[in-house]
Amino acid sequence: GAVVSQHPSWVICKSGTSVKIECRSLDFQATTMFWYRQFPKQSLMLMATSNEGSKATYEQGVEKDKFLINHASLTLSTLTVTSAHPEDSSFYICSAPGPGGSLAGLYNEQFFGPGTRLTVL
Amino acid sequence: KQEVTQIPAALSVPEGENLVLNCSFTDSAIYNLQWFRQDPGKGLTSLLLIQSSQREQTSGRLNASLDKSSGRSTLYIAASQPGDSATYLCAVRVQGAQKLVFGQGTRLTINP
Numbered sequence: 001g002a003v004v005s006q007h008p009s010w011v012i013c014k015s016g017t018s019v020k021i022e023c024r025s026l027d028f029q030a031t032t033m034f035w036y037r038q039f040p041k042q043s044l045m046l047m048a049t050s051n052e053g054s055k056a057t058y059e060q061g062v063e064k065d066k067f068l069i070n071h072a073s074l075t076l077s078t079l080t081v082t083s084a085h086p087e088d089s090s091f092y093i094c095s096a097p098g099p100g101g102s103l104a105g106l107y108n109e110q111f112f113g114p115g116t117r118l119t120v121l
Numbered sequence: 122k123q124e125v126t127q128i129p130a131a132l133s134v135p136e137g138e139n140l141v142l143n144c145s146f147t148d149s150a151i152y153n154l155q156w157f158r159q160d161p162g163k164g165l166t167s168l169l170l171i172q173s174s175q176r177e178q179t180s181g182r183l184n185a186s187l188d189k190s191s192g193r194s195t196l197y198i199a200a201s202q203p204g205d206s207a208t209y210l211c212a213v214r215v216q217g218a219q220k221l222v223f224g225q226g227t228r229l230t231i232n233p
Contacts, residue, residue, distance in 0.1 A: 006164075032219060043210065043223045044165075093164055097219060108153060108214060110221060112165035 002028050002098050006113035013084055014121055021079045021092055021116045023050075028099030029074035034110070035067075038091040050077040050094075084120045092116045123148045123215050127224035135232050136203055142196040142227045144211035149189050152214040155221065156185050156196050159208045168209075169196070173216075201231045 003026040013019050023033055031052045036044040048069055049057040056069035066088075068080040081088055093115040097108055124147045134140055144154070153172050157165040169178045169185040171194070177186040184197040194211060208228045212221040 034220060043225045044212075045223075046220050049220060091162075095165075095221075108219065109167060109170045110155065110214075111167065112157070114164040115162075117162065 002026075002096070002111045004094065004096050004111050004113040006092075006094060006116050008116060009114060010117040010119075012119045012121065015085055016083055018080055018082045019084055019118060021081075021094075021118075023077045023079070023094030023096075023113055025075045025096050025099075028096075030077075030096035030099075031074060032097060033071065033077040034095045035069065035077075035079050036093045036095070038093060038115075040091075044093060047079075052077075081118065084118070086120045089118055089120045092118060123151075123213060123222045125211060125213055125222050125224035127209075127211060127227050129227060130225065131228040131230075133230040133232060134201060136201060138201050139197065139199050140201055140229075142198070142209050142211075142229070144194040144196070144224055146192045146194075146213050146222075148215070149192050150216045151189065152216050154185075154187055154194050154211060154213045156183075156194075157210045157212065159210060159226070161208075165210065198229075203231045203233050205229065206231050 005024045007022045033050040035047045038044050047062045050069045050071040052071040058064045071077045095110045095112045126145050128143045155170045156168045159165050171178050171187040182199040187194045208226045210226045212223045
């Protein structure tokens with residue numbers, strides 16, 4: 001299947017600083033990527049849809065000025081948590097639909113990155 | 122608004138048993154349904170994907186069924202092994218959108 005990577009896998013930062021998380025599709029292009037957050041022992045909640053070449057679409061209740069998303073190329077989307085606070089500590093996961101022209105793309109199967117654990121002190 | 126529910130929230134069984142995990146969704150207008158596995162602190166691994174027009178999909182010891190009209194899916198795991206211990210998540214893709222709506226997951230423990 002298609003491979004999605006994330007960097008870093010974990011990060012610890014001080015309150016008030018900004019943190020950037022990268023999501024890459026390694027062997028295919030993705031015009032759309034999705035960013036989720038997951039609290040301990042809870043399910044994934046969609047934060048925003050990242051669109052290459054245009055603005056991200058945020059879910060209701062997600063602060064767009066706090067969670068900046070940039071889909072810089074067809075293989076890279078970044079999520080920047082600005083002025084991070086302890087309540088932003090969470091597991092952030094990105095995903096991308098399978099590549100066009102493949103069976104996964106035909107069926108719109110989604111592939112997920114390994115996640116980034118953010119801890120804000 | 123689509124809501125996805127998974128029952129049970131946690132399940133512990135001895136090795137070798139066959140088991141069923143349940144997933145239900147409130148809006149039958151789905152494009153597909155995916156089952157994922159998540160190990161602690163890790164990302165999601167896609168297990169099976171069922172299109173809305175399909176009734177079931179099989180991969181090895183896993184079999185997933187879909188009854189769209191009743192809003193239900195089941196994941197059947199045959200001859201369970203300790204390595205199957207993980208959280209299993211189901212997610213539906215709503216028609217007309219690419220995003221997935223996830224259930225809360227079932228935390229499965231297989232005891233040797």
